[in-house]
Amino acid sequence: MSSTSSLGGLCPQPFLQETLFPLDGGFVGGRFCLPLSTLQPNLTCCLPCPLTDWTYSDGFEARTEIANWVNVAAFVLSVYLLLSFAVLPVKYTHRHYLSVCLTLGVVFIELGFIIPLGTKPAQCFNEITPNDMKSSGSCAISGAFLLFGGWAVVIWVFCRALALHLQICWEVTLGNLSFYVMLAFGWLIPIVGLALTLSLTGVSFRFGNVCHINHKDALQDYWGPLLAFAALALVLQFITIGYCVQVYIKSLFDEQQTTNTSSQPPTYNGSMKTMTARQTYRRVKRVVELQWRGASIVLVIIAEVVFFSVVFVSMDNSTQLNASLVAKAKPWLACLSEKGGDKNQCLPLASGLVKSEAVVLTVLILLGLSGFWCLMFMGRWSMTHGWAEFFRTKLFRKSEFVSADARRLSNDPRTYEMLSAATPQLNIQPPDRALSGPRMKEFEHADAKQDFYASARTYVTPVSSFSQPKAPIQHRDWDPRATHARPMTTQEFDWKISQLPD
Template sequence: MTSSDLQGLCPTPFLQESSFPVTGGFVPGRFCMPISELQNLTCCLPCPTTQWTYSDGFDDRTEIANWVNVAALLLSCYLILSFLVLPVKYTHRHYLSVCLTLGVLFMELAFIVPLAAKPDQCFNDITPNDMQTSGVCAISGAFLLFGGWAVVIWVFCRALALHLQICWEVIPGNKFFYGALAFGWIVPIVGLTLTLSLTGVSFRFGDVCHINHKNALQAFWGPLLAFAALAMVLQFITIGYCIHVYVKSLLDDSTSTNNSSQAPTYSGSFRTLTAKQTMRRVKRVIQLQWRGAFIVVVIIAEVVFFAVVFVSMDNSSQVNEQLLEKASPWLACLVAEGGDKNKCLSYAKDLVKPEGVVLAVLIVLGLSGFWCLVFLGRWSMTEGWREFFRARLHRKNEFVSADARHLSNDPRTYEMLSGTGPQVDIRSPDRALSPNPRAFTTPEPDAKQDSFGSTRTYVNPLSSYSYPRAPSQQMDWNARVAQAMKGDGKGFDSEIYPG
């Protein structure tokens, strides 16, 4: 069909809706209006609608957010690889940090998939694509929703863990670990399933699919903002408690707590701690957890900013009588100017959010990866990677004896020779060989000749300390004594060796 056939009886630049039967795409995403003069005629703006409400090149500028997410993805991958490969002394990794970074990574993939696939936003000239007619839309929308859920849930878990440690002196253990893992991943999966089944995603603005308007508040935005608000409340309570403890420690002039070396006088309850002792405990926790506290505040601020802007844009884009009445000057301008949108942008600015705000929302989402590296990464990771590659590229040779190269089949040559120290014959490890045989040769009974030809007579010792006896007793070691030691098979014979 030609453009004139598609336009039908509608004025330029509108297209007649009856020329586009419903065969697919997101039909509620059409911007259509009935013509009052002809009640059976409905005219629609060409897809995508954003090309009529924003200046030229808007879609190209939204790709800036995609490239920001590419850089953020590289940083997130670096962080994840550091957690997986490097020792914990370089990364100080924690499952809360690892899972939060994974959630951010999923959200970044939502912007990278369209950048690589270059999807078509429109199913036909007036209908945008949705997750049922575009695989790229389904994948990018699923990544965005799942990543958003995961980020908020793991931020909530981190805020809860910090609150328990500081305010209640409860160290999260194995129960919290397994509970957080189950809660942190099951909730996003369930949330994604409900959102896609009840609401779905479609191309709203840019190349990334966003959640549709129907049931969006009940299925996605409401629960998501509830967890974000709860995390923020926990964080504010924790901060307020820290301020309270600090002020109380300043007012505490008790001499019993001025000495930091004095042990606290409490038994099993932190409530008996004095103000300064409590302040020292809180200070230690904050020194270890300040990065997690900051990233909780930053991520929640991003989520709230995105939710407020997007919900406002979603509500303002729903075609109804109020919107058509508000948009009548802009629509009349488009008809009068023959479809020249640039001359009518001044009328459209009250209908949509400013372009700068929309771009800021998309870019802020991409900055989540940068915040993860700033607050969860450490400079010691660089040293860890340096040691990692140094250990593999510059392996040290194993120690090899200089005499090992001259080994032969003669077992008498299996020796380690030294110019000054004793020479050990590995054929008889109990025997030491030395230029000084009297110093290093172990004598044998019955005056046997040693390996150097010298002869030494075995002298029966006058005293032996191998058995308990009175210090004044002197006994010779003879066969009778040896037989007595074998008497009962358990030790010395008390009848022969009294005392």
């Protein structure tokens, strides 16, 4: 039946007539409107905003706030990790600028979910138009944080995989130059990517109280570049792992016996193979202990990025109005019109148009779990000991220990030092009371002079003393190919592995 209200116009319930709403506010491209020429020529009817109220069950919007509170908990853990990096000594945290910058990128994502909890933004500009970054300040801030955090996390994961690959496979020592280059690359790329994404695509309320990227050109402006960097990081990670496996497989055949100092051959045939296998096992175990954190965080973040990209791109394709979508949505729209807007009776027909509620909630919650992954792979139990030591020494510092002998102060300077057992003890008696005037001063002068010369020692410089500074030995560059030097051994390879950041 037709609605007689001023908002519905000539459209059946629950649809609203599009011509009754202005086009100068909100995200007009986010409207879900279809032409109904069977009722009247050039008649376009729209579903009320937000669209998720009609495609998902009751309480869906409230359930999306679970992801916001998950990000609150993850934000607390991320702040704890950053404070540990900033305050505690390196021996407790093993901090590295790659880990710090990656954690900062995760914090930006978490802020994108935390801000809407405080601002309580309105998702709709009017009855059929959702808000976007131009009509809602909360939408602009939360969407910018979310996009910038996504860029930063992917770029710094790529930098971490690249640094690990260069040091292990190409023996490149990362110094100050690489530090500044990676800092510039890791933060300038997200800034440029955010500026291009906001100017070309923009963000708006699509589901929940957090603004996400719009579907127009999202694949070219955002998801495509992110997937490209994620793929490069994944390839570098697999090449690095393959190189490590290759080195240790070769060590099974090229390893020479180094633990046996005797020139006699082994007493049985299997001793060399047994020793090599044990050494290889210890080396592989050492590599895994040192680098499993960095390799794991790279693989987990890349898996999340791929999952997010696939879900969001498929959602963008399913919400674009075209002939195929109109044909697929006709049964659902007809059901809404016949039932007078009772969406619960038509929800089974809408299941094929949008992603399931479980998939959407899973994506939002996994975004909040990035902070947990950072603490799990980059945090250490030693941080708790470091904080305990920090509070014990800084906040609960007790007064310094004072010896009981310090109370017995006198004008005699000999009471301030403790003589060793090897130093001859001087039996000095207090002067007689009859000694006074010049004789008393003469006695004190002689006593002090005797103590001064008694405590003096002559220092003899040892023959083999190394206390004098020596000029460093200059090594000339040499080409191993011009000599008979052997290639890099597995021990040298282990040392290179130990120099990498955890």
